[in-house]
Amino acid sequence: MSTIEKALQKQREKNQQGSADQAQEETAATAAGNSPAENTADKVEQVQAASPNGNNKREPIVIDQKELKEKGLITDSTERQKIKDEFRYIKRKLLNNAFGSGASSLENGNLVMVSSGKPNEGKTFVSINLALSIALEQDKTVLLIDADVIRPSISTELNISPRKGLVEYLLGEVSNVSEVIYNTSINNLKIIPAGEPHHLTSELLTSDKMSQLTQELANRYGDRMVIFDSPPLIEVNESQVLANLMGQALVVVEESHSKIADIQKAVDSLNEDLAIGFVINKAVQTQKDMYGYYGY
Structure with missing residues (x-):
């Protein structure tokens, strides 16, 4: 039966x-x-x-708008949020480099790496908000990838239950990347979770299959931005390899905490052909302050 x-x-x-x-x-x-x-x-x-053996991987990820607001993240409500304005300013530069006047000078301009010099400077917070902001666009979709497979955070922040993700695809446990791209309850936002921890995570991120994946994502959908929440840049070799596959990079800097020497070291590790921007996070703000963003 x-x-x-x-x-x-x-x-x-x-x-x-x-x-x-x-x-x-x-x-x-x-x-x-x-x-x-x-x-x-x-x-x-x-x-x-x-059924415990049922195929649940295609179920859309439900993202709670109330939880987003409580965590200081962007929501899709009509309510005015200062953080929306801040990330609107950031995303415009990225979108212009991917699809506008800057696109002709960049390869894989729709692939954006978000990282920091060291852990805990707020790169996941910036990655999620950037993806949520782009999802509000009327003519663009965004794919958010948790590429920090050593210390994944996106599933925790968005309260996503464990499911197959980037690690399983790179291991060959799923045959097609579409099997780990999940729709969400937010229009235009899709997510690839990190997947289960694995002892070869470093090797997976630097593998030929990862390189092939980025090329597929860069060319498969002409209207899609792909945001990679990546490992920190300092003393993490796989981040530097990953950066070579991107078109743009955002380096998150924690105000009054990140050291100039560390920031310089992080930037020096990046491909010189990348369009590089900086986001100042955890800033003490006045009414006139915004997230700092320095051009390319």
């Missing part, structure tokens, strides 16, 4: 005090494939969601 048939049998037994004949007709119709299409689809979807 198939999983679907078992589930229907269980439902029939629960309802046998009602109409046993009607339940038998529904089972027969489903087995024969003669029930209305939308009813059958509903039942199959319910069984898959209930």
Whole structure:
């Protein structure tokens, strides 16, 4: 007996005090494939969601707008948010380099690496907000990738349940990258989680398959920005390899904490052909202050 048939049998037994004949007709119709299409689809979807072995990876990721607001992240509400204005300013430069006047001088301009010199300077916060801001565009989509597979944070910040992601694709456990690209409840936003921890994460990020993936993402959709939340740049060799595959880079700098020497060291490790910008994070703001952003 198939999983679907078992589930229907269980439902029939629960309802046998009602109409046993009607339940038998529904089972027969489903087995024969003669029930209305939308009813059958509903039942199959319910069984898959209930079954521990069901294929749940295609379920969209639900992102709670209330939680976004509580964490200081951009929401899709009509409410005016200062952070929206700040990231609107940042994304305009990136979009121009990817699709506007700056595109002709950049290779893979729609691939943006977000990193920092050292951990805990706010790169994931910037990555998520940048993706949320671009998702508000009417004619663009954005793919947010948790490429910091050593210390992934995006799933935690967005309360995403564990599921296959970048690591599983690079290991060959899934055959097509589309299997780990998840739709979300936010229009125009898709996500590739980091996936399960693995002892070869460093080698995976520097593999030929990762290089091939970035080329596919750069060329597959002409209207898509791809944001990589990447490992810190200092003393993490895979970040420097990853940077060679990008068209643009944002280096997150923590105000009153990041050292000039570290910032210089981080930038020196980047490909000189990259368009590089800086975001000053955790700044003490006045009404006139915004996130610092220094051109290219």
